[in-house]
Amino acid sequence: GQQVMQIPQYQHVQEGEDFTTYCNSSTTLSNIQWYKQRPGGHPVFLIQLVKSGEVKKQKRLTFQFGEAKKNSSLHITATQTTDVGTYFCAGSGAAGNKLTFGGGTRVLVKP
Amino acid sequence: NAGVTQTPKFRVLKTGQSMTLLCAQDMNHEYMYWYRQDPGMGLRLIHYSVGEGTTAKGEVPDGYNVSRLKKQNFLLGLESAAPSQTSVYFCASSHDRAQETQYFGPGTRLLVL
Numbered sequence: 001g002q003q004v005m006q007i008p009q010y011q012h013v014q015e016g017e018d019f020t021t022y023c024n025s026s027t028t029l030s031n032i033q034w035y036k037q038r039p040g041g042h043p044v045f046l047i048q049l050v051k052s053g054e055v056k057k058q059k060r061l062t063f064q065f066g067e068a069k070k071n072s073s074l075h076i077t078a079t080q081t082t083d084v085g086t087y088f089c090a091g092s093g094a095a096g097n098k099l100t101f102g103g104g105t106r107v108l109v110k111p
Numbered sequence: 112n113a114g115v116t117q118t119p120k121f122r123v124l125k126t127g128q129s130m131t132l133l134c135a136q137d138m139n140h141e142y143m144y145w146y147r148q149d150p151g152m153g154l155r156l157i158h159y160s161v162g163e164g165t166t167a168k169g170e171v172p173d174g175y176n177v178s179r180l181k182k183q184n185f186l187l188g189l190e191s192a193a194p195s196q197t198s199v200y201f202c203a204s205s206h207d208r209a210q211e212t213q214y215f216g217p218g219t220r221l222l223v224l
Contacts, residue, residue: 001170009151033212042201042215043154088153096208097161098144098169103153 002027004091006102013079014110021105023072023089030094032065032072037104038085046087081109113137115216117202123222124192132187132219134202142205143185144169144213145177147198154201160185192223 003026013019023032031050035043047056049065049072056063060083062075072089086106090099115136124130134143141162146154156169160179174196176188185204189196200219205211 006153035213042217043203043213044215045212048212090154090213092208097142097167098156098159099213100156100170101146101154103151 002091002093002100004089004100004102006089006105008105009103011105011107012110013083013107015079015081017079018075018077019079019107020073020075021087021107023074023091023102025070025091025100027093028069029091030069030096032069032089032091033099034063034072034074035088035090035101036085037088041085043088076107079107079109081111083107084109115202115204115214117200117216117219119219120217121220121222123224124189125224126193128192129188129190130192130221131189132200132202132221134185134187134204134216135183136185136202136204136214137183138204138206138214139182140204140214141182141207142211143179144203144205145175145185145187146201146203147171147196148201148218149198157187157200192221194223197221197223 033048034046037043054065086104088104090101144159145157158177163182202216203213205213
């Protein structure tokens with residue numbers, strides 16, 4: 001079945017620095033979504049990418065969907081303490097009935 | 112608009128006991144999902160439903176049953192709880208397909224002793 005891998009599993013970042021988390025699927029995806037989960041909270045939708053090579057920005061967050069629609073990345077610039085949490089990517093295939101989530105990247109910010 | 116709600120918030124069970132987790136959504140969503148979240152494992156799909164009266168197996172369905180008798184409710188049952196089912200359970204819903212945004216409930220923490 002479809003597998004979605006995320007690296008790194010943990011990311012310690014100095015406040016103000018940039019970092020990138022990567023998401024790779026074993027199969028071609030019809031779309032990819034990103035979610036953020038704050039400590040003790042529930043996943044909250046951030047963004048969806050649908051087109052090959054698509055790039056979307058939300059303030060300091062930049063999301064990219066690979067040309068082959070099998071990988072994606074999230075880049076955060078000038079990390080802030082509010083960025084603490086776990087970021088999940090999730091992809092769906094052509095049928096679109098369900099999402100497969102990656103294992104998540106847990107982000108810790110050092111002030 | 113409460114969104115997605117889950118009851119209970121926390122439960123402790125003994126091995127072999129049964130329980131039902133309730134998920135309710137007030138957004139008139141067709142699709143509903145049950146996930147479990149374990150440290151380092153991300154979110155794994157247990158069962159899902161594409162509409163009232165329908166259910167389907169996800170990635171890790173063994174030991175769980177579900178029912179969707181009403182569009183707004185999705186129930187997750189554990190007939191005979193095992194320590195391996197200790198986890199945080201999240202319910203989610205989406206408008207009409209998984210490709211749409213999924214809205215998550217606050218979660219249920221389950222400890223099986």
